[in-house]
Amino acid sequence: MYDVIILGSGPAGLSAAVYAQRARLNTLVIEEKPLSGGQILDTYEVDNYPGLPGISGFELGQKFREHADRLGTEFVNEQVQEIKDQKDMKLVVTEKKTYETRTLILATGARHRKLSVPGEDKYIGKGVSYCATCDGAFFRDKTVAVAGGGDVALEDALFLARGSEKVYLIHRRDEFRGARILQERVRETENIELILSSEVREIRGEEQVSSVLLHNKKEDTEHELEVQGIFIAVGISPNTTALDNVIEQDEQGYIVAGEDTRTSIPGIFAAGDVRTKQLRQVITAAADGANAVTSVERYLSGN
Numbered sequence: 001m002y003d004v005i006i007l008g009s010g011p012a013g014l015s016a017a018v019y020a021q022r023a024r025l026n027t028l029v030i031e032e033k034p035l036s037g038g039q040i041l042d043t044y045e046v047d048n049y050p051g052l053p054g055i056s057g058f059e060l061g062q063k064f065r066e067h068a069d070r071l072g073t074e075f076v077n078e079q080v081q082e083i084k085d086q087k088d089m090k091l092v093v094t095e096k097k098t099y100e101t102r103t104l105i106l107a108t109g110a111r112h113r114k115l116s117v118p119g120e121d122k123y124i125g126k127g128v129s130y131c132a133t134c135d136g137a138f139f140r141d142k143t144v145a146v147a148g149g150g151d152v153a154l155e156d157a158l159f160l161a162r163g164s165e166k167v168y169l170i171h172r173r174d175e176f177r178g179a180r181i182l183q184e185r186v187r188e189t190e191n192i193e194l195i196l197s198s199e200v201r202e203i204r205g206e207e208q209v210s211s212v213l214l215h216n217k218k219e220d221t222e223h224e225l226e227v228q229g230i231f232i233a234v235g236i237s238p239n240t241t242a243l244d245n246v247i248e249q250d251e252q253g254y255i256v257a258g259e260d261t262r263t264s265i266p267g268i269f270a271a272g273d274v275r276t277k278q279l280r281q282v283i284t285a286a287a288d289g290a291n292a293v294t295s296v297e298r299y300l301s302g303n
Contacts (some may be wrong), residue, residue, distance in 0.1 A: 010038020037061020127209025
């Protein structure tokens, strides 16, 4: 019987692991992927985490994991299939075994959304990517497109512009949602061309991506744009598959939980990108991990 089981090993989960170990709680972290760090592993440069300006996402993720390891955190790499609430005890069912715990911290993060257009699934890994920092090097001196209008899309376009010959930034609205400073940098970058009020209707090619079919919403016209790759940055969806019909979620599927990370089920807490919150960043995820353990301690002590 564990005091707390943490699902997920991104910034929220690893922060929770550090705080739980320091609180001398019998702790287990269950992670689905073989490498800890979560989404920040795909981030080329993290410039807004205090004290570590310019650090790569991969390095920051590894530093979080090293900290948890140094405190003796127990990790297992397994796929969670089901969660069961039995009042004073929670059961976490994986493909290998069932774990018992007094409390549970859900830090499962989120995943990239798809455009859901013809050709998208067919060309994944063949010109379709969801991670510019992971795959951008394959498109050096080539022409690529980025689909999206938020911070991630703007950052992806700027990153790709460093090595690609041409970057088309495609957004379905006539204004971007991303930070003003990023918008300014995008507009100042010579090899980035904006295609607004347009959406991708199809991704085309033979063995690899060779073009995308665009629909201009204002003019109600279509045209084909030649590119060798397309990077899709249209948002994220929370990873809550194993939690369906178990815990209260909002309309978008995020777990309803406040700053104290308490959910609709006593003894279960949600931290990081998976919960309802205003801002999803590394620093807010790490803060959630700390808050979650504080709430766990209060729950275990009966307060």
